Every structure is written in C-alpha cells, then in structure tokens.
Amino acid sequence: MALTQRHIQNMSEAAILEPHWGYADRALPCTSDPGSCAYLDVVYSAHDLGMLYTGIFWLTIGGILLVWALGRRMFPPREPHDDLVAELSRAQEKQPQPQPQPAQTESQAPRPQPTLTRLRLALASATRHHLLRTTPLRFLFGHTTRLQLLILTILVSYLTIWSFIGMAYATWVTPIKNQPPSVVNTRTTIGPWADRVGVLAYALTPLSVLLASRESILSLLTGVPYTSFMFLHRWTGYIILIQSALHTLGWALVEARLYQPQPKVWNDWIAQQYAIWGVVALVLLVVLWVLSLQVVVRRVTGYEFFRKAHYVLAMVYIGALIGHWQQLQCFLVPGLLLWGLDRGARLVRMGMLHYGYWGAEGGWGFKAVEGRARLWRDGALGDVVRMDFEHQQKPWHVGQHFFLCFTEGSVWQSHPFTPLSLPVADATGRVKHSYIFRAKGGETRKIAEVLAKKAAAGAAVTTPVILQGPYGENMVEGLTQDVNVLCVAGGTGITYVLPALLRLVRGRPSPGRKMELLWAVKRRQDLEWIEPEMEELRRLGAAHDLQIRTFVTAEEPLAVTSKEVKVTDEKGRTESDDDVESVQGTPSTRSGSEHRPDVTAAVSDFVAGVAHGSTRVFASGPPGMAVELRAAVAQCNSGGRVWKGEERFDVRLVCDDRLEW
Incomplete structure (x- = not known):
C-alpha cells in the first residue's frame, strides 16, 4: 500500500500487474496524469537496468576470478630444485646435522627464458616499478600501495558509471488531487537515481563480506592472502556508507521538499515501517564506520571490542536492510551465509588442531x-x-x-x-x-x-x-635455486623472515646465489630472542655465503664486541659470531642517526651485486621501514631490462602485511 500511494498507481483500474525483480509490481495501463505516467516509466526502467547492471557487476568479478584461477593453473610457480627430504628426515630422528653438501661444480650459467615467461616476468617487474610504492595520500589511505589504490579507483569509477547511465533526466510537474492548482508535485530523476545507488549498495554487501573473510574463497582462487583484501574491505564499506547516505538524502529531499503538501507528506512517509528500517540501517552503518576509525580503535575501544562489535553490528545491519527492502534480500542472504561459513570453518580448523583429528596422543577430546x-x-x-x-x-x-x-x-x-x-x-x-x-x-x-x-x-x-x-601465503613458493634472497627485519619481525632462511641453509648450496639478512633491534639483549636459530644460520650459512648483519638502534655502539666466537668453514674463512652493525657497519648500510640501517641503500647494493637470477626481498617491521622498502624495491625493478634477459632487475617484495590488522 505504501508503494501504491507513493507511486500514485491506480491498482483498481489496472488490467495487469507487471512484475519487476527487486521492486513492486507495476499497474498497467497507467491511468494517472501524463507527467506521473512518464515519471513511472523512468522509475521502473531505471530500476530494471540497475538490476541488470548489478548482474554485470558480479559477472565481471566472477570473470576476473575465473581468469585468475585458470592462470594460476596454467602458469604455476616454478618449484625448487633442491630436495630437503633427506636432511629433514635426519632432523626428525634428532641426529646431529651434517655439514651442508659442498656446492656443485657444474656450470650455473643462466639459461634463456622462453619468450612467454620472459614477457610475463617483464610485465610483473614493470608493474612493481610503477605501482609498488606507497601512495602519497597516506593521511587518507594509510600505508597502502599504488596498486591497491588503482584497484580502488577502478572499482569507484565502475560503480559511478553504473550509478548514472540508463536513466532519462527530466522534471515533471504534476497536479495533486483535492489540492489547489498552486500545490503541485515536482517529480525528478533524483528518486530513480537514489534507488539505483541503493541497489548498488545492496549488491556490494556480499563483496564486503567476501573481502573480510579469514577463510577466504578469494584467497583460494587467487592465492593472495586474505590480509591483502582488508584495504578493499574497508573502502568497500566506506563506499556502501556513501551510497546509503546519498540514497537516504535523495529520498529525503523528494519527500520533504519536492512532494506536496508539507509537512503531511513527510510525516506520512517517515512513519512507514520500511522507512524506519532504512533509517536504522543507516545509523548502524555510521556506527560501524565510527568504530572502525583507527583513532577510535587505538584510543577508545581497543581492537578486540572493535572486532566483536563489528561482527554483531554488521549482522544487525544486514537484518535492518532486509526489513527496509526485502525484495533485494537476494544480495543479503548470501552475505549472511558467507559470514556463517567463515565462522564455521574457523571452528572446524580449531577442532582439527585440538580434538586429536590428526591422531594426537591421548585420544579424542579438546586439549589446549x-x-x-x-x-x-x-x-x-x-x-x-x-x-x-x-x-x-x-x-x-x-x-x-x-x-x-x-x-x-x-x-x-x-x-x-x-x-x-x-x-x-x-x-x-x-x-x-x-x-x-x-x-x-x-x-x-x-x-x-x-x-x-x-x-x-x-x-x-x-x-x-x-x-x-x-x-596466509606460502612465502617460499617458487623460490628456486637461482633466486637471490635478501631478508630485512625490525624487532620481532624477525619471526617472519627467519623460517625462509632456515629452509634455505638446510638445503643444497647454489653457486652464485646471494643471501643476506639485515636485522634491526632496539637493544643488544634482543639478540638473545633467537640465539639457537642464529647459531644454526651461522653454522650452516657458511656454505651458502650467507651474510648476517644486525643493528642495535637504541643503544650507543660499543668499542668492541661483547663476545666473539669464531666459526671456520671448509675454505678456511673465519666469521664472527657477533656481527653487530652498530660496531662494524658500513656507510652503505647504516643511516646517519641512531644506527638504523639504510634499507634503500641495502636493497640497491644487494641487487647491484647479484650475479644472475632474480631477487626476493622478505621483510617485516615497522610501517616506516615497509614504506622505504617498497620504494627501494620499486626503483630496482625494470621491465625493459628483464625483457632483455637481465633477471636481476626482477625484484619481488614479500612483506608481512598484517599492518592491515
């Protein structure tokens, strides 16, 4: 009845009711005044096209994911040549680790890449050169890359186009029954446009849930870790907020200003149940936005309250959307199902780890x-x-x-x-x-x-x-013996890069491969955190020409090292066990203040010294270090040189992106 009154349809004189997916049926033929009938033509045609555009939108997303998934199948990453089975089995039996096998003597000259592979690597390198850097609009987008900002720009542009096309923009002045001739309704395309924007906001809801899922279907298809989607999840939420606000403001303008007589029309409209639920949904969305602001999370609520409140408010918000316009619940029910599947899969994972699924000692039952x-x-x-x-x-x-x-x-x-x-x-x-x-x-x-x-x-x-x-992702996927490795870590970020180095030093040495670790800590006592692992790196890394440099940033450099344990490798070279850069640092790898490493110089020096093969930079640390590393790695990439066969300019950054949490 509310829709009938609002759209001035004479249902008693209708010959047929024409169904429209996601909207109210239309009474035909239209027996209202010509202006109102023309307006209704625009309303229903704009809505039908809007539903078509949402279908195209999701087909586009599905097509991108399908091509991406097929591409991963057709062009899988190269598998490492070295076989760790024998060495790992010896470790399982807790036998003393043998010294690494000596380097092979056969020629390690790089082989020319196939044309298609070379083209793919060159395009990837060129993309990193231009889009890996952090966006200059850091106050607005945080520590995100230009690539993520480009994807967001494409999404916003795509949605903007669908918001405006396919509508006739006009104004119709129509009479009102039982009112003087001077009291008229002004009908414009604002109403159909506001409906279009609202439909797109509904269509984005399941995408927002997909982007936030920890048990991510997107990660399964693309291989991209779920944390990399957090930026898009946050900004998809902002887009939905803007669309919802525009939808509400558009209809508020129509009902409070353009329709007459006032304030009767407004009072009757805002008292309707669907309008009340719409206001509730918008208020919940605003609360979700306020609670997600970093300043609120850090200084007021804390992360745990934000996370749990976000779950609850998001589900209540979706319920309010169903109450507002249940004809479009085809977009909302999938969002609820995706959220439920994500939470259920998390519980299953936890149960598989703690209920003895893998044959844990002591039989079945939950055990911490x-x-x-x-x-x-x-x-x-x-x-x-x-x-x-x-x-x-x-x-x-x-x-x-x-x-x-x-x-x-x-x-x-x-x-x-x-x-x-x-x-x-x-x-x-x-x-x-x-x-x-x-x-x-x-x-x-x-x-x-x-x-x-x-x-x-x-x-x-x-x-x-x-x-x-x-x-998360397998960070050593495709790490073949011809890939050079630079690891950069700050503080506890060493936990992210250390396993990759341990894996490499336990494998077969590769002649010509360059490996280096830079670790910055606040105090010298911090070196004790991973003392057993560092000892293994020094012991086994000699055969791999692994260079380890540590930086103490919050203490004055000492005149001499506090301890020094000499390790001699097979070739008679001697290496210090306490290689602290605050004592022995070189100008190319130390900044001028507080003994911090110059990561830009470290990356450029490392790449310049590469003999052959590409370079993988593993990094984890404070946001400032990540920003510098992205710029340094981007500068070292060159698609043109990679196309010419200079693989050392194919530099990939694998960064711990949990900064998004």
Missing part, C-alpha cells in the same frame, strides 16, 4: 597446548615473550601464521603470530612451534604479567595455548 615461555623484562618498550611448544599436526607453509588464544588471559581474544620455527614434523608427527611477541598492552601485556608472576614464584613458566590456523 602447554606452551613453555621465556620472558625478557623491558618496562620502557614492553616485555618480550618467547613461546615454544610441540604439537601433533600437519606442517604448515613457511610464512603462514596462527591465531593464538592464551586462556589464562581470556578465551575470547586471539592474536596473529608467525612461527619463527621451520615447519618440520618429527618421527612422531609433532611439529615445533616457536613465537616471539612484544607485550605492549592488552591481552599480550596481561599474559606477560601472568608469566612474570610464575617466574617470580619459582613455578614452571608455562601457559595453555589454543591455536587457530594456519593462514
């Missing part, structure tokens, strides 16, 4: 893992905790992360951490987990205090841990 902790107290910067435990499960991929829940703090909170240990199962099927995190505040601070009290009381410094995962 007992983690052994070591604590470094630091009141100024935040305590640092190293957590170690073994768990019966299938090994994960290098670079993937887990969400850890420390039950002695709260069972309702979990945080993402990347294991620094190499994922290798022993003879009993158990895989070692090792994590390092700095307890600055919130849940991590709480668990650090619990561990400190246990240590002070002389009790075992252990705590129950619940795992969920693994998530």
Whole structure:
C-alpha cells in the first residue's frame, strides 16, 4: 500500500500487474496524469537496468576470478630444485646435522627464458616499478600501495558509471488531487537515481563480506592472502556508507521538499515501517564506520571490542536492510551465509588442531597446548615473550601464521603470530612451534604479567595455548635455486623472515646465489630472542655465503664486541659470531642517526651485486621501514631490462602485511 500511494498507481483500474525483480509490481495501463505516467516509466526502467547492471557487476568479478584461477593453473610457480627430504628426515630422528653438501661444480650459467615467461616476468617487474610504492595520500589511505589504490579507483569509477547511465533526466510537474492548482508535485530523476545507488549498495554487501573473510574463497582462487583484501574491505564499506547516505538524502529531499503538501507528506512517509528500517540501517552503518576509525580503535575501544562489535553490528545491519527492502534480500542472504561459513570453518580448523583429528596422543577430546615461555623484562618498550611448544599436526607453509588464544588471559581474544620455527614434523608427527611477541598492552601485556608472576614464584613458566590456523601465503613458493634472497627485519619481525632462511641453509648450496639478512633491534639483549636459530644460520650459512648483519638502534655502539666466537668453514674463512652493525657497519648500510640501517641503500647494493637470477626481498617491521622498502624495491625493478634477459632487475617484495590488522 505504501508503494501504491507513493507511486500514485491506480491498482483498481489496472488490467495487469507487471512484475519487476527487486521492486513492486507495476499497474498497467497507467491511468494517472501524463507527467506521473512518464515519471513511472523512468522509475521502473531505471530500476530494471540497475538490476541488470548489478548482474554485470558480479559477472565481471566472477570473470576476473575465473581468469585468475585458470592462470594460476596454467602458469604455476616454478618449484625448487633442491630436495630437503633427506636432511629433514635426519632432523626428525634428532641426529646431529651434517655439514651442508659442498656446492656443485657444474656450470650455473643462466639459461634463456622462453619468450612467454620472459614477457610475463617483464610485465610483473614493470608493474612493481610503477605501482609498488606507497601512495602519497597516506593521511587518507594509510600505508597502502599504488596498486591497491588503482584497484580502488577502478572499482569507484565502475560503480559511478553504473550509478548514472540508463536513466532519462527530466522534471515533471504534476497536479495533486483535492489540492489547489498552486500545490503541485515536482517529480525528478533524483528518486530513480537514489534507488539505483541503493541497489548498488545492496549488491556490494556480499563483496564486503567476501573481502573480510579469514577463510577466504578469494584467497583460494587467487592465492593472495586474505590480509591483502582488508584495504578493499574497508573502502568497500566506506563506499556502501556513501551510497546509503546519498540514497537516504535523495529520498529525503523528494519527500520533504519536492512532494506536496508539507509537512503531511513527510510525516506520512517517515512513519512507514520500511522507512524506519532504512533509517536504522543507516545509523548502524555510521556506527560501524565510527568504530572502525583507527583513532577510535587505538584510543577508545581497543581492537578486540572493535572486532566483536563489528561482527554483531554488521549482522544487525544486514537484518535492518532486509526489513527496509526485502525484495533485494537476494544480495543479503548470501552475505549472511558467507559470514556463517567463515565462522564455521574457523571452528572446524580449531577442532582439527585440538580434538586429536590428526591422531594426537591421548585420544579424542579438546586439549589446549602447554606452551613453555621465556620472558625478557623491558618496562620502557614492553616485555618480550618467547613461546615454544610441540604439537601433533600437519606442517604448515613457511610464512603462514596462527591465531593464538592464551586462556589464562581470556578465551575470547586471539592474536596473529608467525612461527619463527621451520615447519618440520618429527618421527612422531609433532611439529615445533616457536613465537616471539612484544607485550605492549592488552591481552599480550596481561599474559606477560601472568608469566612474570610464575617466574617470580619459582613455578614452571608455562601457559595453555589454543591455536587457530594456519593462514596466509606460502612465502617460499617458487623460490628456486637461482633466486637471490635478501631478508630485512625490525624487532620481532624477525619471526617472519627467519623460517625462509632456515629452509634455505638446510638445503643444497647454489653457486652464485646471494643471501643476506639485515636485522634491526632496539637493544643488544634482543639478540638473545633467537640465539639457537642464529647459531644454526651461522653454522650452516657458511656454505651458502650467507651474510648476517644486525643493528642495535637504541643503544650507543660499543668499542668492541661483547663476545666473539669464531666459526671456520671448509675454505678456511673465519666469521664472527657477533656481527653487530652498530660496531662494524658500513656507510652503505647504516643511516646517519641512531644506527638504523639504510634499507634503500641495502636493497640497491644487494641487487647491484647479484650475479644472475632474480631477487626476493622478505621483510617485516615497522610501517616506516615497509614504506622505504617498497620504494627501494620499486626503483630496482625494470621491465625493459628483464625483457632483455637481465633477471636481476626482477625484484619481488614479500612483506608481512598484517599492518592491515
């Protein structure tokens, strides 16, 4: 009845009711005045075209994903040549690790790439050169790349086109029954346009849910980790907010100004149930936006409150949308189903890890893992905790992360951490987990205090841990023996790059490959976090010509090293065990202040020294370092030179993008 009154349709004189998907039926023939009939023609044709455009929109997304998925099948990444099975099996049996095999003597001259492969690598390098840098509009878009901003621009342009095309823009002045001739309705294309924008907002809702899913269908199809979609998820939400606001303002203008007599028309319209639900949905959307602002999350609510409130408010918002216009629930029900599947898959993952699905000792039943902790107290910067435990499960991929829940703090909170240990199962099927995190505040601070009290009381410094995962990409996929590796880490970011190096030094050496690690820490005692792993890198890395450089940024450089343990390799070369750049740094890799490494110079020097093959830069650290690294890697890429066969200008950055969390 509300639609009938608003669209001045004479249902009693209608010969037929013409159905329109997602809208009210239309009474035909139109018996109203000519202006009103012409207006209704525009309303219904604009809506029908809008539904068609939403279908094209989703077909476009589906086509892109299909081509992407087929491309991954047709052009899979090259697999590494070295076989780690023998060495890893020896590690499983806990036998002493043998020295790495000597480098092969056969010629390692680079072989020319096929034309299609060379073209693909050249295009990828050219893309990185222009689009890898961080966008200059950092105050608005944060630490995002130009590529992500380009994708957002294409999406906004695409939606803008669909918002305006296919409508006749005109104005119709129509009489009102039982009103003086001076009181008229002014009907314009504002109403149909506002409806079009609203339909597009509905159509974007399931895309927003897809982009936010941790158990991501998009990641399954594209191979891109779900964290890389967070930027688009956030801005898709902003687009939906803008579209909803424009839809509401458009109809508010029509009902409060253009339709007469006032205020009767407005009062009757805003009292309708569908209008009330529309206002509720818009208010919920505004609340979602306010709670997602970084300043609110950091200074007011905290991340955990934001995350849980976001889930609840988003589901209530979708319910309000159904109440506002249930004819378009074809876009909303899939969003609810996708959200439910994501949450269900998370529970299944957790159950598979903790219910003994993989044959855990002690049979079936939910069991938390007992983690052994070591604590470094630091009141100024935040305590640092190293957590170690073994768990019966299938090994994960290098670079993937887990969400850890420390039950002695709260069972309702979990945080993402990347294991620094190499994922290798022993003879009993158990895989070692090792994590390092700095307890600055919130849940991590709480668990650090619990561990400190246990240590002070002389009790075992252990705590129950619940795992969920693994998530993320395989960072060493396609890492063949001809790929040179530069690892750059700041603080606890060493956990992201360390497993890749451990994997390489346990493999067969590759003549001519260049490998280097740059690690910046605040204090010299921070080097103790990964002392066993660093010892292994130094011991096995000699045969790989691995260069390790550490930087102490918050302490004055010492005149001499505090300790020095000499390791001599097969060729008689001697290497220091305490290679600290605050003592021994070179101008090309040190900045002029606070002993920080100059990552721009480090990347350019590394690429300049590459003999053959491409370069992979693994990095994790503070946002400022990530910004510098993106610019440095972009500068080193050159599509033209890669096309000519100079593979060293094919430089790829693999960065820990959990900054989006």
